[in-house]
Amino acid sequence: MSTFISDLFANFWVSLAGKVLLVALMIPLVGMVIGYAEMKLSAKMQARVGPYFAGGRWGWAQLIADGVKFFQKEDLIPEEADRPVFKIAPVLVLISTVALLVVIPFGPGIIFRDLSVGIFYALAISSLSTVGILIAGWSSGNKYSLMGGLRAAGQLIAYELPLVLAVVGSVMMAGTMSMGGIVEAQIEAGYPYVIIQFIGFGIFMIAALAELSRIPFDMPIAESELVMGYLTEYSGFRFLFFFLAEFANMFSLSAIAATLFLGGYWLPGIPEDVLAYAGPVILLAKTFLLVFAMIWFRWTFPRFREDQLQSLAWKWLIPLALANIIITGALKVYL
Amino acid sequence: MSFIDWLGSPVNWVFLVVGLAILFSSWRVVTAKNVVHAALYLVAALGGAAILFLMLSAEFVAWVVVLVYIGAVLVLFLFGIMITRAPTGKDVGLDTPHKTSPALLSVATFVLLSWASIQAFGTTQVESVGEPTSTEVLGIALLGRFVIPFEVVSFVLLAALIGGVTIARRDLTPAEEEERRAV
Numbered sequence: 001m002s003t004f005i006s007d008l009f010a011n012f013w014v015s016l017a018g019k020v021l022l023v024a025l026m027i028p029l030v031g032m033v034i035g036y037a038e039m040k041l042s043a044k045m046q047a048r049v050g051p052y053f054a055g056g057r058w059g060w061a062q063l064i065a066d067g068v069k070f071f072q073k074e075d076l077i078p079e080e081a082d083r084p085v086f087k088i089a090p091v092l093v094l095i096s097t098v099a100l101l102v103v104i105p106f107g108p109g110i111i112f113r114d115l116s117v118g119i120f121y122a123l124a125i126s127s128l129s130t131v132g133i134l135i136a137g138w139s140s141g142n143k144y145s146l147m148g149g150l151r152a153a154g155q156l157i158a159y160e161l162p163l164v165l166a167v168v169g170s171v172m173m174a175g176t177m178s179m180g181g182i183v184e185a186q187i188e189a190g191y192p193y194v195i196i197q198f199i200g201f202g203i204f205m206i207a208a209l210a211e212l213s214r215i216p217f218d219m220p221i222a223e224s225e226l227v228m229g230y231l232t233e234y235s236g237f238r239f240l241f242f243f244l245a246e247f248a249n250m251f252s253l254s255a256i257a258a259t260l261f262l263g264g265y266w267l268p269g270i271p272e273d274v275l276a277y278a279g280p281v282i283l284l285a286k287t288f289l290l291v292f293a294m295i296w297f298r299w300t301f302p303r304f305r306e307d308q309l310q311s312l313a314w315k316w317l318i319p320l321a322l323a324n325i326i327i328t329g330a331l332k333v334y335l
Numbered sequence: 336m337s338f339i340d341w342l343g344s345p346v347n348w349v350f351l352v353v354g355l356a357i358l359f360s361s362w363r364v365v366t367a368k369n370v371v372h373a374a375l376y377l378v379a380a381l382g383g384a385a386i387l388f389l390m391l392s393a394e395f396v397a398w399v400v401v402l403v404y405i406g407a408v409l410v411l412f413l414f415g416i417m418i419t420r421a422p423t424g425k426d427v428g429l430d431t432p433h434k435t436s437p438a439l440l441s442v443a444t445f446v447l448l449s450w451a452s453i454q455a456f457g458t459t460q461v462e463s464v465g466e467p468t469s470t471e472v473l474g475i476a477l478l479g480r481f482v483i484p485f486e487v488v489s490f491v492l493l494a495a496l497i498g499g500v501t502i503a504r505r506d507l508t509p510a511e512e513e514e515r516r517a518v
Contacts, residue, residue: 085375117395117470124398127406131378134413138371146417153414160406177470 019112023101027094031247032063037288038247038295039063045299070243073236080141081233089139090234090241092132097245099125100252105180107265107279108272118179119171122256123164126211129245130156133220136242137230148229151306152213152220158313159210159217162203165321169193169200169328170260179256183264192263196331199324201261203317205290208253210313212246214294216301219309254290255283262286350390357383368430374412381405395470 036051039062043050055061077086103118105111115121130153137149170193171177174185186192194201210217221229231242258264264286265279275282304312341347360379367373381404388397477485507515 082369082371085371088375115394117398120395120402120470121398124402124406127402127410130406130410131413134410134417135371135375138413138417150414150417153410153417157407157410157414 023098023112026101027098027244027248028067030251031244032067034247034250034291035063035066035243036060037291038298041292041295042299045296067240070237070240075237076233076235078141078233082139082141085135085139086233087238089132089136090238090245093129093136093245094241096125096128096132097248097252099128100249100256103179104252104255104283105183105259105264106283108276109180110265110276110279111180114178114180117177119167119177119182119256119260122179122252123160123167126249127156127160129249130160133230136234140230140233142233144227145230145232148220148226148232151226152230155210155213155217155220155309158310159207159317162313162317162321163207163211165318165325166200166203166207167260168321168325169197172325172328172332173197179259179264183259183266186263187266190268192261192266194261197261197324197328199320200328201257203321203324204257204261205293206317207313208257209294209297210309212249212253212294214246214250215298216304217309218303219306222303250291250294251287254294255287257290258283258286346390350387353383353386353390357387370416371413374409374416377412378405378409381409392466393468395468395473 040050040058042048051059051062053059054065077083100122102112103115103122105114133156134149134153137145137147137152140146170182173189173193173196174182176182176185213220220226221231226232231239234242265283266275267282270278270282342351357380360376360383363376364373364380367376381400385397385400385405388394388400
């Protein structure tokens with residue numbers, strides 16, 4: 001029986017289907033866990049109770065109830081909307097989110113596909129969601145949506161550069177772009193790269209927050225000015241797509257940050273054979289620590305003004321990231 | 336080799352489907368009556384080009400096409416279109432009565448380029464590399480043998496950047512300058 005199963009999974013198409021199914025299941029699961037954490041933590045920070053009744057205890061089933069609610073809602077498309085584009089936009093955003101999970105190493109050898117250009121692929125594929133957000137804003141046929149889409153595009157273009165440049169430091173130190181390879185290089189070096197790449201780590205986390213359009217960078221959906229920005233006309237399961245994509249992106253960007261800067265699935269002092277089992281737990285712990293910080297920032301900082309947001313990216317983060325690359329290069333050559 | 340033999344390999348099927356998809360989306364880029372739709376068909380065409388690069392084991396180049404052309408150039412196209420004029424529905428300004436001569440010119444260019452490529456490479460057999468080309472090899476080639484062209488390209492881009500800033504910036508009127516100083 002077991003040989004039958006292992007034979008079955010040796011087949012390329014069967015293993016491909018299995019991996020696709022696993023990634024597709026991870027998105028709603030991760031979305032629900034982070035969504036619930038966001039509700040409960042926000043409540044705690046505002047001295048409220050948060051979800052309480054759904055599921056009987058601690059309101060644990062709140063997100064399941066929400067998901068079912070979204071699915072039974074009417075599929076509304078505005079009269080003025082460009083129908084095909086309006087329908088494609090959320091799918092495009094969700095696809096880029098799903099594709100991002102492919103290159104995250106959960107343990108030694110536990111990775112959907114360890115591409116040799118792993119981190120580059122992740123940055124390239126995540127830029128697809130910018131197109132999705134932009135056309136979501138335009139196709140709604142609503143001035144608030146269009147303004148939100150334009151703000152989102154301006155912000156995502158500005159912060160993609162520091163995001164890419166911050167990654168370069170770690171790639172230079174590891175000498176490879178494969179995500180698995182970067183973790184192995186950190187194991188070999190004996191320390192997580194954040195010790196030297198702390199500037200890169202800081203820039204990466206700031207740029208990741210901006211890419212996610214979360215507070216303090218939520219100008220594109222600023223509710224006091226733009227209703228809900230590019231999300232205004234979306235409802236039902238199309239809104240659910242954006243919602244899931246946001247939480248799943250929080251997870252994947254945190255996991256990428258944990259892999260590049262915090263040592264990924266590795267902790268100093270844990271032997272190799274234990275890592276094979278403990279790896280995913282260690283990575284998840286680091287990832288959720290970063291996700292917690294993102295939720296924490298939401299209730300700590302006020303929203304930026306549009307011009308402050310742009311000048312932070314172009315005048316501070318990009319020059320700082322370039323300086324970081326030069327310093328890393330000098331260290332690499334002279335040490 | 337006959338067409339039926341050529342279809343025997345699954346790789347050729349993928350190539351056929353992707354190629355037809357690129358042809359269709361490129362055709363629609365030109366004929367679409369809405370400028371945003373045209374830009375989105377261009378996204379599809381470039382995505383197809385990235386898949387062709389992947390099929391040629393050029394992994395890095397494929398993702399460069401996605402990051403630079405779809406993620407940056409096309410997003411800037413869309414941004415520019417939307418910030419100026421982007422009505423939903425048909426855009427009458429995109430139609431032109433003068434279709435014959437541009438069509439003839441494009442067909443002529445197509446025939447010339449195809450003829451030249453077939454003449455030059457018609458009988459050349461390209462060996463399959465198998466393994467994807469490693470980025471390390473590409474990097475060493477770019478910063479070793481091809482370092483001067485590489486630097487020239489970066490210099491041209493820098494000049495374009497400075498030119499763009501110079502054209503886009505506008506000298507402030509005395510009143511505006513006063514206002515800025517007050518802030």
